[in-house]
Amino acid sequence: xxxxxxxxxxxxxxxxxxxxxxxxxxxPSAAPTYRTVGDHRAANPIITARDVNVYYGDKHAIQHVxxxxxxxxxxxxxxxSGCGKSTFxxxxxxxxxxxxxxxxxxxxKLYDEDIYSKQMDVVMLRARVGMVFQKPNPFPKSIYDNVAxxxxxxxxxxxxxxxxxxxxxxxxxxxxxxxVKDRLEEPGTGLSGGQQQRLCIARTIAxxxxxxxxxxxxxxxxxxxxxxxxxxIDELRQxxxxxxxxxxxxxxxxxxxxxxxxxxxxxxxxxxxxxxFTNPRHKLTEDYITGRFG
Amino acid sequence: MSEPxxxxxxxxxxxxxxxxxxxxxxxxxxRAFRLLGLAALLFGLGFLAIFFVTLVSNGASAxxxxxxxxxxxxxxxxxxPEGRRDAVALETANYQQLIRDALNRLFPDVTERSERRALxxxxxxxxxxxxxxxxxxxxxxxxETRSLWLLADDDVDMLIKGNIDRDVPExxxxxxxxxxxxxxxxxxxxxxxxxxxxxxxxxxDSRDPExxxxxxxxxxxxFMLLVTLVLSFPLGVATAVYLEEFAPRNRWTDLIEVNINxxxxxxxxxxxxxxxxxxxxxxGLPRSAPLVGGLVxxxxxxxxIIIASRAALKAVPPSIREAALGIGAxxxxxxxxxxxxxxxxxxxxxxxxxxxxxxGESAPLLMIGMVAFIVDIPESPLDPxxxxxxxxxxxxxxxxxxFVERTSAAILVLLxxxxxxxxIAILLRKRFERRY
Numbered sequence: 001x002x003x004x005x006x007x008x009x010x011x012x013x014x015x016x017x018x019x020x021x022x023x024x025x026x027x028p029s030a031a032p033t034y035r036t037v038g039d040h041r042a043a044n045p046i047i048t049a050r051d052v053n054v055y056y057g058d059k060h061a062i063q064h065v066x067x068x069x070x071x072x073x074x075x076x077x078x079x080x081s082g083c084g085k086s087t088f089x090x091x092x093x094x095x096x097x098x099x100x101x102x103x104x105x106x107x108x109k110l111y112d113e114d115i116y117s118k119q120m121d122v123v124m125l126r127a128r129v130g131m132v133f134q135k136p137n138p139f140p141k142s143i144y145d146n147v148a149x150x151x152x153x154x155x156x157x158x159x160x161x162x163x164x165x166x167x168x169x170x171x172x173x174x175x176x177x178x179x180v181k182d183r184l185e186e187p188g189t190g191l192s193g194g195q196q197q198r199l200c201i202a203r204t205i206a207x208x209x210x211x212x213x214x215x216x217x218x219x220x221x222x223x224x225x226x227x228x229x230x231x232x233i234d235e236l237r238q239x240x241x242x243x244x245x246x247x248x249x250x251x252x253x254x255x256x257x258x259x260x261x262x263x264x265x266x267x268x269x270x271x272x273x274x275x276x277f278t279n280p281r282h283k284l285t286e287d288y289i290t291g292r293f294g
Numbered sequence: 295m296s297e298p299x300x301x302x303x304x305x306x307x308x309x310x311x312x313x314x315x316x317x318x319x320x321x322x323x324x325r326a327f328r329l330l331g332l333a334a335l336l337f338g339l340g341f342l343a344i345f346f347v348t349l350v351s352n353g354a355s356a357x358x359x360x361x362x363x364x365x366x367x368x369x370x371x372x373x374x375p376e377g378r379r380d381a382v383a384l385e386t387a388n389y390q391q392l393i394r395d396a397l398n399r400l401f402p403d404v405t406e407r408s409e410r411r412a413l414x415x416x417x418x419x420x421x422x423x424x425x426x427x428x429x430x431x432x433x434x435x436x437x438e439t440r441s442l443w444l445l446a447d448d449d450v451d452m453l454i455k456g457n458i459d460r461d462v463p464e465x466x467x468x469x470x471x472x473x474x475x476x477x478x479x480x481x482x483x484x485x486x487x488x489x490x491x492x493x494x495x496x497x498x499d500s501r502d503p504e505x506x507x508x509x510x511x512x513x514x515x516x517f518m519l520l521v522t523l524v525l526s527f528p529l530g531v532a533t534a535v536y537l538e539e540f541a542p543r544n545r546w547t548d549l550i551e552v553n554i555n556x557x558x559x560x561x562x563x564x565x566x567x568x569x570x571x572x573x574x575x576x577x578g579l580p581r582s583a584p585l586v587g588g589l590v591x592x593x594x595x596x597x598x599i600i601i602a603s604r605a606a607l608k609a610v611p612p613s614i615r616e617a618a619l620g621i622g623a624x625x626x627x628x629x630x631x632x633x634x635x636x637x638x639x640x641x642x643x644x645x646x647x648x649x650x651x652x653x654g655e656s657a658p659l660l661m662i663g664m665v666a667f668i669v670d671i672p673e674s675p676l677d678p679x680x681x682x683x684x685x686x687x688x689x690x691x692x693x694x695x696x697f698v699e700r701t702s703a704a705i706l707v708l709l710x711x712x713x714x715x716x717x718i719a720i721l722l723r724k725r726f727e728r729r730y
Binding site for chain 1: 469542600613615616617619620621623624631636
């Protein structure tokens with residue numbers, strides 16, 4: 001605990017920040033009070049986030065984050081609980097819209113389009129940026145209907161055969177086809193936890209998104225199911241950009257190419273995964289990955 | 295608190311001893327607590343049992359009705375002296391005369407006018423209608439002598455069922471000594487029997503208890519509930535969905551929520567007054583109509599349905615909403631495809647319980663004139679009608695002894711409807727309950 005306080009004070013180098021106490025609406029243009037260590041840019045960026053701030057009411061949950069999400073790579077967001085990594089993830093497909101008090105400033109672009117602009121339709125955005133949640137949440141419908149739901153509402157299949165193809169392909173890619181092909185009409189909620197999560201992944205990729213966001217997808221699963229999902233993430237990387245929030249540093253090390261370390265709403269360090277884990281440059285990152293707090 | 299050090303072996307008192315000391319008393323308290331709960335339950339069940347035993351013992355006899363066997367000569371001279379045999383002649387014939395002749399033949403000694411009238415009063419005023427029905431259905435019977443079980447008067451019925459005391463002085467009795475004598479004579483000949491009471495389930499209200507039935511009230515209640523269901527279910531569900539899924543959380547929605555909760559607690563007679571002022575006086579809708587009753591009960595049921603529906607919507611886990619939104623479903627698709635189907639069983643349960651409450655409601659109906667004496671069976675929600683609980687109220691208020699058993703029987707019928715409705719609610723909940 002003592003270590004943690006020390007580390008926090010260190011992170012806020014110019015610790016004189018009066019804006020949070022005085023202003024009810026914190027000025028969005030306030031200059032960053034810290035510097036992210038490492039290169040936030042990706043070789044092949046799909047999403048570029050610049051100076052992103054998120055407020056929950058008065059709470060400044062995400063502060064001045066710059067980060068790129070690149071094609072064909074997995075970026076892991078790590079950090080202690082409440083550090084804002086999930087909040088940042090949910091900014092990328094505007095799931096924060098459902099929280100009334102949440103307010104986002106800054107700029108997040110999907111290719112050239114600003115996600116938060118008036119021109120961006122949130123339904124369209126979520127079709128392009130899919131999401132897998134922490135707890136497997138299949139619909140209480142059949143396995144087939146779970147996967148077919150996205151293509152159906154977006155009108156991606158012209159007829160039943162095309163829909164069947166999409167469902168089969170998605171389940172195959174999620175590594176679930178062989179286990180469920182004989183019982184597609186059974187409820188998705190009857191599967192095991194690991195199977196349910198793979199079903200949710202199949203449901204997400206059935207829409208053919210460009211980016212997949214994963215919010216601690218393995219936290220409710222046993223090690224075997226986790227290993228299967230991790231293999232799956234590695235395969236999916238060939239076609240998608242993947243952002244994964246995880247509490248397991250081993251998982252981050254195993255599946256990601258880049259890692260971003262968040263701390264109290266700040267992006268402390270970002271870089272190649274092997275560098276972050278072998279040679280962290282920031283003291284906070286080092287403390288976290290060596291298990292001194294978190 | 296100081297740090298607890300290691301306990302020395304002989305340092306008294308140790309946790310073990312302390313716990314052992316109080317253990318017996320703890321268990322005794324637990325037993326006492328359980329017994330108290332059981333006693334409360336048994337107390338309630340006891341009263342329920344008394345309630346049902348009273349109702350059944352009072353009401354069961356209403357299912358049987360005393361009838362008197364008479365050899366009625368279907369005399370063509372009386373029915374159709376001109377021999378036309380057409381509908382008008384058959385319908386307007388003096389069937390009463392046939393019955394009276396039959397009675398006179400049984401009791402030839404009774405000759406005095408007033409005595410004869412007392413004799414005729416043993417039969418219900420509607421007994422001749424039964425003969426007419428028979429003849430109209432089959433005119434070929436005219437000229438024959440038929441043995442017919444004809445409806446007895448309610449006083450005869452009460453005597454047979456033991457509700458009129460023979461030992462009471464004649465002046466305080468509904469039946470004279472002479473009448474009782476005739477009844478006994480008929481009994482000796484096996485001409486008096488209790489048969490199934492078909493009027494109770496097929497006719498409307500009547501001043502004659504032996505002719506009074508609950509069918510009119512049941513149909514009135516049915517039309518009323520139909521109106522209530524058609525109006526309150528869609529309105530209630532739509533309101534709940536809007537408030538729960540779409541409305542912003544602000545002072546206005548808070549105010550609306552508080553008001554809805556308050557409306558659920560408003561005494562129902564107030565809604566009756568509102569209905570009288572609004573629907574009948576302002577809108578000019580007919581009085582005593584199930585339509586107005588349905589509207590009033592809608593006002594009463596709406597808050598219940600809204601509250602139940604909102605609770606059902608709240609119980610849908612947010613993960614389902616997130617899942618649907620996450621693949622790009624619009625807000626409406628999320629609600630229609632996922633949230634509503636999951637919340638529907640809860641909504642239906644709430645609706646049925648609300649309807650059951652509406653079915654048992656009488657106070658607001660008194661205000662809008664559904665307490666009127668209505669003999670005809672209503673054919674539409676606009677016809678004057680009464681409702682089951684109001685019928686019970688009316689009968690409970692009637693002086694005739696025979697209405698007592700009918701009141702109990704009507705209560706049993708109402709309770710049966712309520713039990714069935716609540717049973718359906720439970721079945722729905724069990725049937726559609728899903729794990730998610």
